[in-house]
Amino acid sequence: MDSVLVMIDHPDRPRQDPAEALRPEDAADPQVLVNDLGITRGDGIFEVAGSVDGRVHALQAHLDRFARSARLMDLPAPDQPVYRAAVHTALGRLAARLPGRELSCKFIMTRGLEYPPGAHGPTGWAVAMIAPDYRPQRRAGIVVVTLDRGVRRDVMQTSPWLLAGAKSLSYAVNRSVVREAVRRGADDTLLVSSDGYVLEGPSASFLALIDGEVVTPPASDGVLPGTTQADAFAWFAQQGIPTRVRSIDCEELAGVRSAWLTSSTRLAAPIRELDGRPLDFDPDLTARLNEHLLGRDG
Template identity: 50%
Template sequence: MTAPHHLLLVVAGIAGEASHLVEADADAAQLSVLDVAATRGDGIFETISIGQGHPQALEAHLQRFARSARMLDLPAPDLTVWRDAVLALAHRLADHDEAWVKTALSRGVELPAAGGPPVPTGWAYATVSPQFRRERTEGIDVVLLDRGLRSDVSATSPWLLAGAKTLSYAVNRAAVREAQRRGADDVVFVSSDGLLLEGPTSTLVVRRGDTLTTPPDAFGILPGTTQVDLFAAADQWGLATAVEPLSPDDLRGADAAWLVSSVRHAAPVRSVDGAPLPVDAPLTATMNGFLRDRRS
C-alpha cells in the first residue's frame, strides 16, 4: 500500500482556555519562524509506535511527555487531548502494519506581538514507519562515545535536563554522524565516570546468562517505554530482569545486547567498537514479534 502523506493535528488553546484539536495540512506552513521550537529547541516530544492502528505503550508515553514538561517548566499538557490526538492519527493509519505518531510541545513564539509570556505551541503528526528488517535481523554495529557527563548528573545538575525528551537533538544527531564516520550504525553513550548510559534514540538492554539488564534511569537517561514492556514480558521467555550499573566490559562480554526503541523496536548489537558480539537471533525475533503485536 502506498504510504499516505504526513498527517498533522494542531493542539490549540493550550494556554488560557481548554485545549482542542484542529486538523491541519502537513504540507503547508504551520510553525512560526519565531517559535522557540525552531530557534532554540525549547520544547519536548514523544514518538509512539502504531501497530495496525493501535498505539503501543501510549499511557507510558503520555506520562513521560508530562514528566518532560515538568522538567522544562512547561505548562502541564492536557493528556486527554493529547491521547485523543494520537488515537485519531493512529486510526487514520490502521491499514499499515507499522506507523508512528510524534507529539511535540514548545514554549511558543519567543517574542509575542502582544507582549507577555510566550503561548505554548503543540502539534502531533504521523506517518508510516520505514523498513527496519536489516537492523532487526542482521543487527547493528555500535561505538562507545563519551557523553561528557557524570552518571550522577541528574542529582548534581538538574538544569542540564538529562533524562528529559527535549527537541534539542543536535548532540544526538552529531553522535550518530560520528558513529557513521567510524563505520558504525549507532552509539552507546558512556558517562565520564565510565558507566554505560543509552543510545541517542534508544535504551540499552544486555543479556548475561538468563538475565536482561539495563542501566538505571538515575544515571540521567530517558526512561525507556520499550524496555519496560520487554522486561514485563521477560518471564514468559524464561528470563529474569535487572536494573543496575553496567560497564563497557559488561557490554563487550555480554551474551547478547540490543538497542531498543519505539519505532525500530529491538535492534541486536553485532559489534562494539569493531569487536564482534553474539547476536541472539531467536530471542530477537521473539522480542520484535512481541513489540509488533502489542495492543496497548
C-alpha cells in the same frame, strides 16, 4: 501525502471534550511561527509512538514520559486526554489510507512564542507518518560504537539544569553522535558517562545479557526511561529470563554476550558488533520479542 497533521489549540488546557482542541491541517502547509521557541531554541518536548493497524504501542507510557519531560523543563503540564485524542486521530486517519503499515506519531509541545513572551502559551501538535523500515536491522543486527557523552552518570543530581533524562527538542547532539558512528563504520552509538558507566543510545535504550540477566541502566543515571525497554523486560520475564535495572560499569561490556538497542519504531535491534567485538544474538528470540512489541496496544 504519507503524513497526517493534527494541531492542538492550547495543549496545556484541560477541556470536557478533548476533540474541541484538535485542528486537522494539511502537513504540507506552514503551521508554526518562525519565532516559536521550539524552532528557534529547541525549547520543547516530544515523544514518538509506534502503531500498526490502529494499535498504538505503549501510548500511556509515552504520555507519562511526556509529562515527566515537561516537569524537568519547567513547562506547563500537557493535557494527556487532548494529546491522546490527537495521536489517535492522526494515526487513525493515516492507517485508514495505509492498512498494515508500520506507522509512527510524533507529538510535540513547545514553550511557545519568543516574542511577545508567553502571549499565546505553548504550541502543540501531533503528526503521523510512515515509520522507517527497520526490519533489516531487527533481523541482521546492528554495529555499534561507544562514545563519551562527556558528563558523569550522576549528572541529574549534580546538574539538573542540563536536563539529562528529558526528551527535549534540542536533538543536535543526538544526531551528531549518529553521524560520528557512521564515520567510524557503525550504524549507531552507545553513549557512556565520563566516569565509566553505560548510558543509552542517542534515541534508544540499551539492554545487555550479563551473567544470565537482561540488564539496563536506571533513569537515575541520566538516561531516558525506555517505554519499549519496559515492555521488553516484561516479555523477558514471561519467558523466564531474569531482568534487572542497575548501573553498568563500562568494564562489564567485555563480558556481554548479547545486547539490544530498543526504541519505539525500531523496536529491538540486536547488536551484532560492539566496538569491533562480535556479539552473539538469537534470531528466534529477537523475532519473538519484536512480534510481541508489534502487537502491543496501550
